[in-house]
Amino acid sequence: MSAIGLKNRSSARMNRSYLASSIGLFLACAIGTTAAQAVGPTADYKIKPEYTSTSPDSTTTVEQYAKIDAEGDYTWQFWARHQDKLTLLEPEQPDYAAGFRFTNDSQWLVRMQKTGSGESTLYLYRLGPQGFVPATKKPLGDLAWAYFKSRPEWRKVKKDPEYHISANLLKGTEENYRWLGVDWPENRYLLIGLSGDADIKTRKPMQTGVANGWRCRYDLQTGKFDVPPLFSNDNAKAVVPQCAGASDHRNILFGADTRSPSKAAETLLCQSGSLLAHRVNSRQRSNSVAFRAKRTLTERLQKADL
Numbered sequence: 001m002s003a004i005g006l007k008n009r010s011s012a013r014m015n016r017s018y019l020a021s022s023i024g025l026f027l028a029c030a031i032g033t034t035a036a037q038a039v040g041p042t043a044d045y046k047i048k049p050e051y052t053s054t055s056p057d058s059t060t061t062v063e064q065y066a067k068i069d070a071e072g073d074y075t076w077q078f079w080a081r082h083q084d085k086l087t088l089l090e091p092e093q094p095d096y097a098a099g100f101r102f103t104n105d106s107q108w109l110v111r112m113q114k115t116g117s118g119e120s121t122l123y124l125y126r127l128g129p130q131g132f133v134p135a136t137k138k139p140l141g142d143l144a145w146a147y148f149k150s151r152p153e154w155r156k157v158k159k160d161p162e163y164h165i166s167a168n169l170l171k172g173t174e175e176n177y178r179w180l181g182v183d184w185p186e187n188r189y190l191l192i193g194l195s196g197d198a199d200i201k202t203r204k205p206m207q208t209g210v211a212n213g214w215r216c217r218y219d220l221q222t223g224k225f226d227v228p229p230l231f232s233n234d235n236a237k238a239v240v241p242q243c244a245g246a247s248d249h250r251n252i253l254f255g256a257d258t259r260s261p262s263k264a265a266e267t268l269l270c271q272s273g274s275l276l277a278h279r280v281n282s283r284q285r286s287n288s289v290a291f292r293a294k295r296t297l298t299e300r301l302q303k304a305d306l
Contacts (some may be wrong), residue, residue: 034195040086041065041077051097055106056174059083060132062100062109078111085131101173108135108220110169118164122192123273140218141167147225148214156239158210161196166191170215190218200241214238217293266302 041047045065045170053062067075069135076097078089086178089111099112109132111123125132144167148154155286170191172179177191193213199206215238218224227235 020247021235034236041079044206045077048097053100053102055102055109056104057106060102060106060109060127062089066097078107080125080132082127082131087131087133089125089132090134095139101169103187103220104174104176107187108190110140110190112169118166118197120166120168122167122169124190136223139167140190140192144194144216144218144225147216148194148211151164151227152234153214153239158208158241159200161211162198164195164197168195182228182230188220190220192218203241207245209242210239212238212240 045067048064048066051064054060060080063079063081065077067077069075074095076093076095078092078098078100080087080089089109093113093115097113098114101110101112102108107127109125109127111125112120113123114120115257121139122144124135124140126135145165170177170193173190176182176184176186177189193215194211195209195213196211197207198210200208200210214235216225216227217231219226
């Protein structure tokens with residue numbers, strides 16, 4: 001075969017190779033574009049618009065979607081829609097919708113997640129180039145409990161919480177906790193309250209609040225916890241064993257943010273009412289004293305802005 005023939009054959013092979021590569025690149029781009037367009041909940045998840053929330057600057061909406069299986073069980077997904085980006089706020093959650101709170105600058109997002117009967121945790125997300133993404137490797141609620149257990153006052157906790165373990169966001173993120181009389185930098189801190197019950201055989205009834213609204217502060221800039229001096233007195237009381245339900249009572253009186261789709265506020269109010277009645281009956285107080293106690297509770301709940 002002549003040199004010209006060999007050159008033509010080689011050129012033809014190169015053309016075919018180039019064509020195949022071009023087709024492959026085109027298909028990869030097409031598939032990538034399709035995948036990008038497909039980001040979002042699958043068809044079996046249906047939006048629950050009554051749970052949608054919007055950031056203070058109106059640039060982000062959090063949408064909640066539920067999938068119901070054949071047995072009527074719910075699985076929830078939470079999606080943050082920011083401009084042209086839609087990101088999944090992991091993890092998904094069985095059974096329960098969530099409450100969401102933005103910081104006033106709309107850069108941080110806290111998910112208040114009920115996880116079971118009387119139990120809850122917190123997740124923290126931050127706005128980045130790809131939308132809202134997890135700001136911590138572990139749930140913020142777990143990190144708060146780990147910090148509590150590293151503190152000297154943890155040694156005064158009668159027994160590790162066994163159930164009704166909850167981490168609550170204290171109200172006030174929108175106005176930087178001015179209701180506490182502080183003047184902290186804006187959009188800098190989150191305040192968290194921790195509660196939990198355990199069975200203590202020496203107490204009647206055994207079910208006991210062993211952590212009752214112990215509070216700490218999380219610094220969004222440094223990622224570290226601390227306990228401001230203004231919490232010292234209340235935290236000392238929070239590790240004293242109390243009757244079951246006392247932690248919920250304290251969460252209301254000391255500002256837990258209970259505004260969530262699970263109607264936790266109503267539940268806590270009922271528990272607090274039952275707790276008050278229990279105390280009145282067990283101590284056989286007079287009607288006038290009971291009335292004053294009920295009025296005081298009502299006034300404090302109103303101040304807590306629930």
